[in-house]
Amino acid sequence: MKTNINTLFVLCFFVFFIKVSPVFAQSASNTSTSEILKSWNNTANKQAIIAYVSDVTNPKSSNFIPVADRIATFDNDGTLWSEQPAYFQFFFAIDRVKKMAKDHPEWKTEQPFKAVLENDMEALKASGMEGLIKLVMTTHAGMTSTDFEKMVKEWSKTAVHPTKKVPFTDMIFQPMLELLTYLRANEFKTYIVSGGGIEFMRAFLTDVYGIPTEQIIGSTVKTKFEIVDGVPVINRLAELDHNDDKGGKPESINKYIGKKPVFAAGNSDGDLAMLQYTDSNTYKSFQLYIHHTDAAREWAYDRTSSIGKFDKGLDEAIAKKWTVVSMKTDWSAIYPR
Template structure:
């Protein structure tokens, strides 16, 4: 790791080194450490060199690659569909969180966290085929607008993170999404939005089954949750789906803590980053007391573990992919 430290010093002292790689990032320690890490692990002469096959990078989605306020975007989508189904059949509202969702009580829904989100999604979309579901998601994303920002949701991806994903891939990394969000929801847009293909998206899953309908082999979405890809579930999912310990891992909340803890515990060079939402003017400012994207343990323990806390207000010159702000 000595070479990485030397490169950080060089970048901070020159200010101009690697400036074109992450143009939406402001000069500073966060940018310098990231670039130094990538440079060191890709230099065959470096003591920290990592072969391309082992250059695995994993990222959370909500709050890390795109925004997550006032609630997860997948939930806003699911609320629209749940209301439609409940109007036709009120008996589907079998829990308090489902009743709150149908009534539009976003505060109560937000308090339910990832598990509440998944319950709403699984109920609102059971009975659809995977293909039908993903087409419906894509159609919704093409027309829906954020309730307060009035932006298309796909314009609310973070430009600095798009640049980071591209920079990693340009340097031989394979990039994965590892998120508590629904697998099929994210697969509907991840390749177009992030350049991450469906097979490199890992998420929470509902029950599914295979059936031949009208002569067509079909995967159907059924009620119920099969796996929640959050907290301790994330390392388990990475182990089963990727089979390698990541060397670069990014998140934004305590739901990502175990993923960062596990990935950065291995031998050799490793880097963990946490997006700290500090920009009330351009985005939102939240951490310890937030129902969505709560960041407490990461703030307290992250720096001592060598993780980078990326301060959005300080470290990012631009926030959104869909605007210059």
């Protein structure tokens, strides 16, 4: 078992019980696609997106990009859906431990499981990195890919956000859904490139975002093909294969796609390398940086937030004149309904 565990869970560990405002007033939004980027206010940022797409898809433009090279990559947590008070995948791990507990009476006295079962975050913290790895690997490995997919699907149908009390899939960003649709209408191939687990996301986010499994990239555990009782299975092993964060994002883009994106969207230091990589494209490229500025409708957090590092990403986005979206002023709606 490697110690280089996905920072996703490390971060979750520290922010799990942060109190957040239960207020979440939502603007009404019409999800019709007859108008472009309907939930975006008519600001300079919306105009910049439309100007870019119009330019690079115009065969007469010197900036024209052939369809095969129109690769658009999106971070997931904090970019396509909310990520507070912790990455949503963490709640799956917690719920999974609670569900598995009946077959593990020893967890009543064994950390970090005891802490999870007793909602004792102090004890969970005290179990340290070793405890965290045990928690992640117990809930995400040691089963076949098929069984893991079933577990996540099942979980996603009933799980609700701890404070908003709505399904996690209701907490996707309506303006970003419209952006995905708009890009696809202009023959961009849209990808998720997230620190989240690849098989976790694929189990239930394809329908939510309209992105097929083969365009969802994320962190991976090692796997092993085996034939068990005549049936071929893919077993998920308790060892990290790839941490799809920071430099891991361009690495996986190079590996899975083999092309440099022309459009990338992110919201944290973990996305900076992907944005820099996209910015180095010889084609005209576009970098979108989501700034969480809306405490009333979503959450407001900045370069000093405890959920992770945002200072380098935001500073570089501003310095390089990337398109920095303020959720409060650029978006007329946050969630689909």
